[in-house]
Amino acid sequence: MSALTVTNLCKAFGGLRVTTNVNLNVEPGERRLIIGPNGAGKTTLFNLITGDLTPDSGSIELLGQDITNVPSRRRAHLGMARTYQIITLFGRDTIIHNVRLALLGLSPARWNPLIDFRRQGHFTEHARAALDRVGLGHIANRPLSQTSYGERRRVEIAMALTQNPKVLLLDEPFAGLSIDERRDVHQLLLAIPRDVTIVMIEHNMDVALEFAERITLLHFGEVIVEGNRAEVVADPRTREVYLGH
Amino acid sequence: MSQRVFALLVAFVALVTLPYWMTGVYYVNVASQILFYAIFALGLNVLAGYGGLVSLGHAGLFGVTAYATGYILQLGFGHTFSIIAALIIGLVAMAIYAVLSLRSTGIGFIMITLALGEILWGLAYRWISLTGGDNGLSLKTRPEPFGFSLADANTFYYATLVVFLLSLAAMTIFVRSPLGAALMGTRDQPRRMNALGYHVWATRFYACMFSGLLTAVSAVLFVYYTQFISPQTLALTSSAEVLLMVISGGAGTLLGPIVGSALVVVVKTVVSGFIERWNFLLGAIFVAIVILMPEGLVPGSTRLWRMAWRKRKPRAGTVTGGAEAKS
Numbered sequence: 001m002s003a004l005t006v007t008n009l010c011k012a013f014g015g016l017r018v019t020t021n022v023n024l025n026v027e028p029g030e031r032r033l034i035i036g037p038n039g040a041g042k043t044t045l046f047n048l049i050t051g052d053l054t055p056d057s058g059s060i061e062l063l064g065q066d067i068t069n070v071p072s073r074r075r076a077h078l079g080m081a082r083t084y085q086i087i088t089l090f091g092r093d094t095i096i097h098n099v100r101l102a103l104l105g106l107s108p109a110r111w112n113p114l115i116d117f118r119r120q121g122h123f124t125e126h127a128r129a130a131l132d133r134v135g136l137g138h139i140a141n142r143p144l145s146q147t148s149y150g151e152r153r154r155v156e157i158a159m160a161l162t163q164n165p166k167v168l169l170l171d172e173p174f175a176g177l178s179i180d181e182r183r184d185v186h187q188l189l190l191a192i193p194r195d196v197t198i199v200m201i202e203h204n205m206d207v208a209l210e211f212a213e214r215i216t217l218l219h220f221g222e223v224i225v226e227g228n229r230a231e232v233v234a235d236p237r238t239r240e241v242y243l244g245h
Numbered sequence: 246m247s248q249r250v251f252a253l254l255v256a257f258v259a260l261v262t263l264p265y266w267m268t269g270v271y272y273v274n275v276a277s278q279i280l281f282y283a284i285f286a287l288g289l290n291v292l293a294g295y296g297g298l299v300s301l302g303h304a305g306l307f308g309v310t311a312y313a314t315g316y317i318l319q320l321g322f323g324h325t326f327s328i329i330a331a332l333i334i335g336l337v338a339m340a341i342y343a344v345l346s347l348r349s350t351g352i353g354f355i356m357i358t359l360a361l362g363e364i365l366w367g368l369a370y371r372w373i374s375l376t377g378g379d380n381g382l383s384l385k386t387r388p389e390p391f392g393f394s395l396a397d398a399n400t401f402y403y404a405t406l407v408v409f410l411l412s413l414a415a416m417t418i419f420v421r422s423p424l425g426a427a428l429m430g431t432r433d434q435p436r437r438m439n440a441l442g443y444h445v446w447a448t449r450f451y452a453c454m455f456s457g458l459l460t461a462v463s464a465v466l467f468v469y470y471t472q473f474i475s476p477q478t479l480a481l482t483s484s485a486e487v488l489l490m491v492i493s494g495g496a497g498t499l500l501g502p503i504v505g506s507a508l509v510v511v512v513k514t515v516v517s518g519f520i521e522r523w524n525f526l527l528g529a530i531f532v533a534i535v536i537l538m539p540e541g542l543v544p545g546s547t548r549l550w551r552m553a554w555r556k557r558k559p560r561a562g563t564v565t566g567g568a569e570a571k572s
Contacts, residue, residue, distance in 0.1 A: 050440060076442035088437045090430060101430050104423050105441030113424040113451070120423075163441070 001064045003028040003197035004049070004167050009058035011048055011221075018044045019055070020221040026167075026214075028063075029194040033212030034201045037242060041221040042201045043085060046169050049199075050082050051075050063166060077106060079166035083156040083173060085201070089144055095155055096140040099127035102159035130162035131155075134188055150181035157188060168192070170200040174207055182207060209233070217242060260406055264399040272515075274470075277402045279503075279510045280409040281466035286490040286502030287416050288459030293488060294497035295420065296452045297432030298347075299355050301484050302362025303460055306342060308369055308479035310335035310464035315382035315474050316375065324388035332461045338365075339457025343450050350435070362484055369476040381475030384468060395469065405466055412459055417499060419455060428452045429497075493534050495541025504542050 006024035010017070018041045026032050034042050047053040049060055051072025059068045062078055070078070090098050100123045104110045109120070117123070131137045134154040144152070153173060160168055173189065174182050186207050192198065202208035209215075215232040217225040219242075225235045232238050259266075264273050285307060292298040313331035318324070346357040369376045376382065387395040395401045419425045430438045431445045439445050468474050477483075490509050495501025509527065517523035538545025 052436065052440070073439050073442050073444055076440060082440055084437070088434055090433050090437075092429075092433060097426075101426060101438075102441050104426065105438070105443050107423075109423050110427050110443060110448075111424055111451075113419050113422045113455070115423065116418075116421045117423045117426045118421065159441070 001028070002026060002061070003030065003063060004199065005061040006045075006049065007059045007061075009045070009048060009060065010056045011044060011053060012056055018221045019048060022058070022218075022221070022223055024216060024223070026197055026199055028166075028197055030197055030214060031212045032197075032199045033208050033215045034199065034218060035203070035205075035208070035215060035242060036218035036224075040218040042218055043171055044221075045218065046082065046171055046199075046201065049169060050080060076163065079164075080169070081160040081163045081165035081167075082169040083153075083160050083171055085171040085175060087149075087152045087156060089152060089155060089159075091144050094141050094143050095136060095147065095151075096124065096127050096131065098144060098155055099130050099158050099162055100124065102162050103127060106163055126162060130158040133161065133191075134158045135184065150177050150184075153177060153181070153185060154188070157185070161192070165196060167197045167199065170198060170202075172201055172203065174202060174204045186211065264402060270398045273398045273402050275510060275514050277398070277405045277466075277470060278514065279507045280402075280405045281463045281470065282487070282490065282510055283503040283506035284409055284412045284459055284463035284466070285487050286494070286506045287412055288456045288463065289487050290491045290496060290498075290502045291416070291419070291428075291452050291456040291459070293491050294495075294501070295425065295432065296428050296449060296456075298350060298449065298452075299488065300346070300358040300456075301355050301481065301488065302342070302346075302358035302360070302365070303456075303487055304479050304481070304483035305362035305365030306335060306338055306457060306460050307464040307467070307483070307487075308365055308474070308476075309338040310461040311468040311474040311478060312369060312376055312382065314465055314468045315384055318384055319382065324386075328388075328465050331465060332458070335461030335464065336454060336457050339453055339460070342457070343453035347446060347449055347453065359481070359484075362479065362481060366476055366479040366481070369479050376476070379476065381473055384472040384474075387469050387472070401470065405470075408462060408466060412462060413499070413503075415455075416459070420499060424448065424451060489531060493531055493542060495543035495545070498541065498543050501541050501543040508542070 002025050004024065004026040006022055009019055009022040011019040022045060034045070036042050044053065048055050051067070051070065055068065059066055061067065062075065062080060065078065067075055067078065090101060100117070103123050103126055104117070109115070128137060128140055131140050134157055136151060136154055136158065139147070139151070144155070147155070157173065173185055177185060182204070189198070189211060200208065200212065209229055212229065214226070214228055216223055217232060217238055224237050224241065225232050227235070263276055267273055267276065285303070289300060289303050292300050310331045313334040314327050317327040317330050322330070342358070342361055345361065346354055349357060370378060387401065389395065390404065393400050393404070395404055427438065427443055427448045430443065431448050435445050486509060490505035491502045492505070493508060494503065494505025508530065512523055512527045512530065516526060520526055534542060538548070
């Protein structure tokens with residue numbers, strides 16, 4: 001059984017076809033990289049997979065279950081988590097509150113109007129553990145407004161990881177990071193255990209190629225090339241549309 | 246922190262002893278008005294402040310409960326039954342309201358709530374057999390819970406104070422709860438909340454119901470206070486007034502709406518006795534608030550207080566200003 005299967009997925013915005021007959025099959029534990037020039041439809045594909053957008057046709061399966069018509073909030077409960085290319089965090093709150101919100105999202109306690117959220121020790125403990133994992137434990141109580149861009153990227157990853165996803169979608173996790181930060185995030189991603197399947201969009205080839213086992217190249221919403229690292233890099237079409245000569 | 250507790254304690258003692266140091270029935274009545282309008286403002290603040298959903302039709306909901314109380318009393322039912330039935334009717338109205346208006350957020354939400362409020366105002370004005378039209382409905386008596394006649398201004402004040410404190414406690418608990426945290430999350434990042442597994446719509450719906458409950462409770466107090474309800478109460482200006490209470494005091498803060506309510510009611514009732522153009526004064530005050538403390542009176546004064554405090558006791562390297570969330 002595959003972790004994530006996308007079959008004949010299509011999406012058009014008016015006359016613009018942004019996803020055309022995309023097929024994707026990601027095995028459990030796999031590290032998949034999705035590349036493609038700007039506007040190739042990579043983020044759109046993510047938005048279709050997470051349910052932020054509804055496909056025009058085609059189907060999506062998560063761990064063998066058809067989730068094409070499952071609302072995106074339910075997909076989180078079924079084991080899908082994502083990070084955003086444009087950092088999407090709760091800017092008025094502290095770092096740890098952001099992570100606690102991620103934990104609460106999967107807990108039945110999210111409907112509780114009577115208990116004091118800050119005093120729920122197990123949320124705080126788990127959130128702190130997730131922050132330790134991404135190396136932010138020492139500044140857990142800092143307001144998000146006082147953090148750097150690189151730290152926010154790691155908060156995004158901590159929020160996704162703390163939900164214990166089976167499939168993790170990373171949308172350009174290295175975007176905007178300095179070389180040092182990139183190395184840290186890279187180490188962090190390498191440390192994620194193999195029971196998590198990872199699909200990643202990334203432009204930064206040095207780190208991304210090293211990370212991924214299989215690579216899918218999108219161009220104008222279509223899958224052009226798919227294969228392992230060597231195959232895709234060697235493929236003339238990759239050179240043509242992406243890597244340059 | 247202890248400063249804050251001390252200030253709240255002083256305020257609490259002042260409120261409890263108010264009829265003893267406040268001379269004159271008139272001023273006690275003004276205090277009652279401040280308190281029930283504060284409950285109304287707390288209710289609107291759930292949506293406008295914590296939910297990011299600005300409603301311009303809350304006066305309509307307020308009116309539904311007030312009219313329901315008056316009408317059921319006129320049918321000859323007792324106070325207890327009338328109050329409970331009116332609260333339920335208010336909540337049902339809120340539920341319908343929420344289902345219609347939560348289809349949208351932002352400007353769309355404002356416009357739908359505005360329209361719904363206007364529809365209710367129109368009904369109150371035109372459905373004469375039910376509402377008495379322009380003449381409104383009068384209530385003959387106030388209730389006598391546990392033998393205390395609320396006809397007396399002081400007793401009414403204490404009854405209002407009890408309900409107010411309960412409402413404030415409920416609000417405090419809600420804001421600190423997971424559901425409250427979820428609501429604020431949907432205000433700041435609805436899409437992210439959805440991806441994290443939250444049901445954004447349902448979270449907002451529950452917030453609407455809590456807001457509706459507080460609105461209905463304040464409406465019951467209002468209608469017993471004035472013993473009269475007319476379409477004027479449902480007008481857009483009433484909705485705007487409560488919204489101004491919330492915004493001027495500080496949207497998304499616990500105490501802001503209470504301060505805002507005090508400001509508006511005092512200018513409207515007390516100051517208007519001295520200044521004929523009190524509307525002008527109120528407008529000028531709002532402009533001043535928007536310019537000087539756009540986040541509202543409570544967060545604004547807290548900020549100034551902290552700045553003053555820091556200047557008196559200069560400590561090395563503690564520049565953390567601007568950490569407060571701006572609403």
